[in-house]
Amino acid sequence: MIRKISILLTVVLIAGCIASCLMLVSCNKPLSSENGLFNAETGSPAIGKIDTDGSKPDSYYTSSKQGVTIGKYLETPYGTYYCSFEGYLYYSEKGNTKYIRLCNKPDCAHNSEDCNSYIHSSPIGYYDDKIYYKIWNSIYCLDMDGNNHMMVKRLYEGYDSNFGYFHNGYYYYIITKSGIPGAIGNDDNNFYRVKVDDDSKPEIVLTNDAILHLSFFTIAEDNIYIIESILNNYLFKTLYSYSTVSKSWSKLTDAWGGPGTYYINDDTGYCYINNKGFYEIDIDTKQMKQMKALKFENEGICSALYYPDYIYLIHYTNEPFDYLNQILYIYDWDYNLIDSVEFDKVYGTGGFVGDVDGYIIFTSNFDVKPDYYIDKSEIGTGNLMFHKIED
Numbered sequence: 165m166i167r168k169i170s171i172l173l174t175v176v177l178i179a180g181c182i183a184s185c186l187m188l189v190s191c192n193k194p195l196s197s198e199n200g201l202f203n204a205e206t207g208s209p210a211i212g213k214i215d216t217d218g219s220k221p222d223s224y225y226t227s228s229k230q231g232v233t234i235g236k237y238l239e240t241p242y243g244t245y246y247c248s249f250e251g252y253l254y255y256s257e258k259g260n261t262k263y264i265r266l267c268n269k270p271d272c273a274h275n276s277e278d279c280n281s282y283i284h285s286s287p288i289g290y291y292d293d294k295i296y297y298k299i300w301n302s303i304y305c306l307d308m309d310g311n312n313h314m315m316v317k318r319l320y321e322g323y324d325s326n327f328g329y330f331h332n333g334y335y336y337y338i339i340t341k342s343g344i345p346g347a348i349g350n351d352d353n354n355f356y357r358v359k360v361d362d363d364s365k366p367e368i369v370l371t372n373d374a375i376l377h378l379s380f381f382t383i384a385e386d387n388i389y390i391i392e393s394i395l396n397n398y399l400f401k402t403l404y405s406y407s408t409v410s411k412s413w414s415k416l417t418d419a420w421g422g423p424g425t426y427y428i429n430d431d432t433g434y435c436y437i438n439n440k441g442f443y444e445i446d447i448d449t450k451q452m453k454q455m456k457a458l459k460f461e462n463e464g465i466c467s468a469l470y471y472p473d474y475i476y477l478i479h480y481t482n483e484p485f486d487y488l489n490q491i492l493y494i495y496d497w498d499y500n501l502i503d504s505v506e507f508d509k510v511y512g513t514g515g516f517v518g519d520v521d522g523y524i525i526f527t528s529n530f531d532v533k534p535d536y537y538i539d540k541s542e543i544g545t546g547n548l549m550f551h552k553i554e555d
């Protein structure tokens with residue numbers, strides 16, 4: 165019963181990892197670069213820097229964001245990008261507008277590996293006017309309009325895989341056998357990072373056996389937070405912090421939530437524990453406190469997503485777990501329930517994709533493109549609904 169707690173994230177992680185594994189054969193093929201107007205054949209506008217609100221610093225776009233799809237949805241000064249589980253890179257001018265495959269090759273049907281938008285279901289990152297992505301053990305970049313795919317560097321030799329994501333001009337990662345963190349057989353207990361925009365080599369940030377049982381990691385300010393699975397315990401994880409400045413390693417708690425249920429900033433950690441409620445931990449004192457008790461009659465499993473405007477709790481109600489019936493609960497940061505709405509449009513695996521400006525983006529299927537949104541101005545009006553992103 166309790167085992168299902170980790171299923172949600174595992175499913176999403178594995179979907180991404182399997183996609184990565186399948187592309188080994190073709191990972192070194194030269195990528196084409198074409199010039200010309202962006203998506204001229206679909207009549208879409210050329211990409212230009214979009215002035216969202218004029219107040220967002222570069223760090224806002226380069227930081228890895230929360231999300232169920234982990235590193236596949238990217239807000240940039242040029243618009244939003246989404247890498248589907250099928251491996252195609254999509255672009256939307258605003259996030260709630262039509263998503264198109266990022267390719268302007270003449271006569272391309274945009275449905276094969278030769279398409280410029282095909283990047284092998286990679287995590288994506290924005291840095292200094294380029295999109296970065298990863299294929300197997302190598303980092304690549306491309307221009308914002310989808311042109312000029314280039315290999316930047318190879319991380320290591322051999323056939324091992326890795327798990328990680330882009331953050332502030334670096335790719336942070338662990339080396340794994342299958343791409344799945346914490347899997348039996350992983351034997352590298354180092355945590356690495358590599359700069360994406362120069363020819364420097366990867367560096368070891370820290371070494372610890374907790375890396376072998378890693379469930380997930382997050383980076384905030386100068387700290388790296390390692391979440392370690394606990395054997396035979398599917399409800400709780402162990403949370404550690406590592407300061408890249410003082411080099412100190414510290415255990416914060418043995419009662420942390422898993423991937424997809426937490427957020428950490430410079431002095432506070434926030435998490436949701438299934439059928440127990442919302443918790444906060446003071447990073448300095450390690451004091452953890454229940455902020456709101458919460459228990460669903462139909463336990464299901466939940467993911468908790470923390471964004472500047474709201475905290476989103478998504479309750480997957482089906483037993484056994486699937487994505488088909490989800491209820492989105494919207495809380496303010498004092499844990500008051502503001503609104504809720506059911507998302508029942510999923511086929512396969514789908515759901516929450518991201519929060520961008522005034523919109524919450526969902527997809528009926530992670531394999532393809534985001535196709536629903538919520539207008540945040542409707543939250544709390546009694547008229548909350550999912551709007552279709554029209555093609």
Ligand SMILES: [Zn+2]
Nearest residue numbers: 267272274279
């Ligand atoms: Zn194409």
